[in-house]
Amino acid sequence: xxxxxxxxxxxxxxxxxxxxxxxxxxxxxxxxxxxxxxxxxxxxxxxxxxxxxxxxxxxxxxxxxxxxxxxxxxxxxxxxxxxxxxxxxxxxxxxxxxxxxxxxxxxxxxxxxxxxxxxxxxxxxxxxxxxxxxxxxxxxxxxxxxxxxxxxxxxxxxxxxxxxxxxxxxxxxxxxxxxxxxxxxxxxxxxxxxxxxxxxxxxxxxxxxxxxxxxxxxxxxxxxxxxxxxxxxxxxxxxxxxxxxxxxxxxxxxxxxxxxxxxxxxxxxxxxxxxxxxxxxxxxxxxxxxxx
Amino acid sequence: xxxxxxxxxxxxxxxxxxxxxxxxxxxxxxxxxxxxxxxxxxxxxxxxxxxxxxxxxxxxxxxxxxxxxxxxxxxxxxxxxxxxxxxxxxxxxxxxxxxxxxxxxxxxxxxxxxxxxxxxxxxxxxxxxxxxxxxxxxxxxxxxxxxxxxxxxxxxxxxxxxxxxxxxxxxxxxxxxxxxxxxxxxxxxxxxxxxxxxxxxxxxxxxxxxxxxxxxxxxxxxxxxxxxxxxxxxxxxxxxxxxxxxxxxxxxxxxxxxxxxxxxxxxxxxxxxxxxxxxxxxxxxxxxxxxx
Numbered sequence: 001x002x003x004x005x006x007x008x009x010x011x012x013x014x015x016x017x018x019x020x021x022x023x024x025x026x027x028x029x030x031x032x033x034x035x036x037x038x039x040x041x042x043x044x045x046x047x048x049x050x051x052x053x054x055x056x057x058x059x060x061x062x063x064x065x066x067x068x069x070x071x072x073x074x075x076x077x078x079x080x081x082x083x084x085x086x087x088x089x090x091x092x093x094x095x096x097x098x099x100x101x102x103x104x105x106x107x108x109x110x111x112x113x114x115x116x117x118x119x120x121x122x123x124x125x126x127x128x129x130x131x132x133x134x135x136x137x138x139x140x141x142x143x144x145x146x147x148x149x150x151x152x153x154x155x156x157x158x159x160x161x162x163x164x165x166x167x168x169x170x171x172x173x174x175x176x177x178x179x180x181x182x183x184x185x186x187x188x189x190x191x192x193x194x195x196x197x198x199x200x201x202x203x204x205x206x207x208x209x210x211x212x213x214x215x216x217x218x219x220x221x222x223x224x225x226x227x228x229x230x231x232x233x234x235x236x237x238x239x240x241x242x243x244x245x246x247x248x249x250x251x252x253x254x255x256x257x258x259x260x261x262x263x264x265x266x267x268x269x270x271x272x273x274x275x276x277x278x279x280x281x282x283x284x285x286x287x288x289x290x291x292x
Numbered sequence: 293x294x295x296x297x298x299x300x301x302x303x304x305x306x307x308x309x310x311x312x313x314x315x316x317x318x319x320x321x322x323x324x325x326x327x328x329x330x331x332x333x334x335x336x337x338x339x340x341x342x343x344x345x346x347x348x349x350x351x352x353x354x355x356x357x358x359x360x361x362x363x364x365x366x367x368x369x370x371x372x373x374x375x376x377x378x379x380x381x382x383x384x385x386x387x388x389x390x391x392x393x394x395x396x397x398x399x400x401x402x403x404x405x406x407x408x409x410x411x412x413x414x415x416x417x418x419x420x421x422x423x424x425x426x427x428x429x430x431x432x433x434x435x436x437x438x439x440x441x442x443x444x445x446x447x448x449x450x451x452x453x454x455x456x457x458x459x460x461x462x463x464x465x466x467x468x469x470x471x472x473x474x475x476x477x478x479x480x481x482x483x484x485x486x487x488x489x490x491x492x493x494x495x496x497x498x499x500x501x502x503x504x505x506x507x508x509x510x511x512x513x514x515x516x517x518x519x520x521x522x523x524x525x526x527x528x529x530x531x532x533x534x535x536x537x538x539x540x541x542x543x544x545x546x547x548x549x550x551x552x553x554x555x556x557x558x559x560x561x562x563x564x565x566x567x568x569x570x571x572x573x574x575x576x577x578x579x580x581x582x583x584x
Contacts, residue, residue: 132424
């Protein structure tokens with residue numbers, strides 16, 4: 001069921017992204033090519049699908065909010081382009097493809113990231129059929145999650161702690177900010193756009209927090225146990241870069257137990273939802289068996 | 293009158309910026325320090341003042357829209373930080389101060405720019421006392437102006453044409469996109485926020501286009517005739533970098549005539565306004581005697 005849902009929504013999202021960031025008759029073409037290159041470099045569309053699944057879970061229709069869903073993917077994609085730059089993580093490959101700056105040069109990669117972040121707001125601000133006051137509230141949450149106290153703040157800690165021993169608290173904060181905040185914004189946006197009740201928003205917020213935690217722990221586990229051809233980057237690169245992860249600060253076994261606990265708590269948060277939240281349940285469960 | 297207006301509004305803008313991008317109790321502190329460093333590095337606050345003067349010119353109160361005004365300054369500031377990076381213009385100084393990447397390192401400078409761009413939207417989305425539908429429309433225009441068909445697109449052309457001979461049309465397009473689009477968005481935002489009539493918005497749009505043109509021509513003239521201690525960067529740097537400018541493509545004298553023409557056309561666009569547009573008149577006239 002999850003596979004079909006993701007394929008179906010993924011196709012809709014890809015088509016919309018292709019329209020929102022088009023190459024046709026756009027000037028200057030170079031920047032749109034660079035923006036599209038990273039946008040269509042094999043992303044799993046996790047954030048837009050989470051938004052849609054949250055809207056579906058509260059009785060709405062996730063695909064009604066395509067602009068906001070795509071905006072989240074554009075924000076996520078810009079952050080990857082900038083994270084990969086030589087001045088940051090200096091990665092040549094992502095998902096098995098050359099990174100933006102390797103293909104287009106550093107200057108253009110910086111601008112492609114800037115372009116995607118800015119376009120995300122243009123696209124989200126033109127979301128049809130949503131009351132403007134709801135739109136303003138939701139976009140405020142998304143921009144905060146993407147900002148210096150959220151996603152960017154997490155990257156700042158990542159950047160400044162490379163090669164240093166960091167505490168478990170700092171690691172947890174870094175991940176909550178770097179990836180957790182945007183997951184949470186996606187789920188809350190889906191719920192709020194679909195006029196969720198307060199208890200539903202609260203429950204999905206709790207789910208989001210545990211989802212983010214499980215996502216990060218399983219990401220760290222994959223870096224040790226995964227297959228290079230599946231995850232698209234060299235195995236053990238965290239270890240090699242002396243990065244603190246859940247596997248380096250705990251044992252592999254402990255990390256697996258923690259991932260399980262986070263998944264169970266995410267499921268617990270959905271206990272008052274019926275079958276309409278089954279996709280969200282499957283999504284968090286699937287993290288335990290992810291191979292990329 | 294203009295000097296007093298700019299001092300008065302400038303103080304209000306600075307205070308608001310200081311609150312919107314605060315350092316107190318913000319985590320991680322490094323990114324907020326970097327964001328503030330560039331935000332308070334001597335900017336003239338031209339875009340927020342243009343927004344306010346436009347609102348005043350149509351009978352509104354410019355200072356009612358402080359969030360949007362400050363958002364424009366934050367967008368402008370982020371663009372300067374990224375433009376100065378080694379992968380772009382590679383500038384060590386701006387307005388006589390070390391550029392962000394020279395002080396904080398390249399990675400942090402990229403993130404400070406990202407942080408300012410994102411925070412601009414957070415701040416603008418929390419603009420009080422504006423109808424949400426008007427806010428959504430105005431922010432849509434601002435994000436478009438700042439994006440890949442506007443400001444970022446202009447920088448793409450600048451980046452990709454360095455050392456190359458470009459046509460006058462390309463030069464004009466580049467400037468209209470790189471600096472003109474955000475000036476226009478500022479003036480149109482001020483008018484629309486203050487519930488301007490359609491003819492007023494149209495007139496201010498024309499004014500904005502000529503203002504942008506005059507600004508750029510006089511900027512190019514300053515690069516040749518200015519004083520280093522006033523403009524804060526070495527004189528003749530455009531010439532040295534083989535950059536096409538209004539002075540290299542035309543003569544200095546022709547450029548001065550063109551600047552005069554643009555100013556006159558900007559004044560012409562305001563012909564149906566009364567004294568309430570005097571600040572805008574003074575602002576565009578003052579470009580002819582600018583020394584920084």
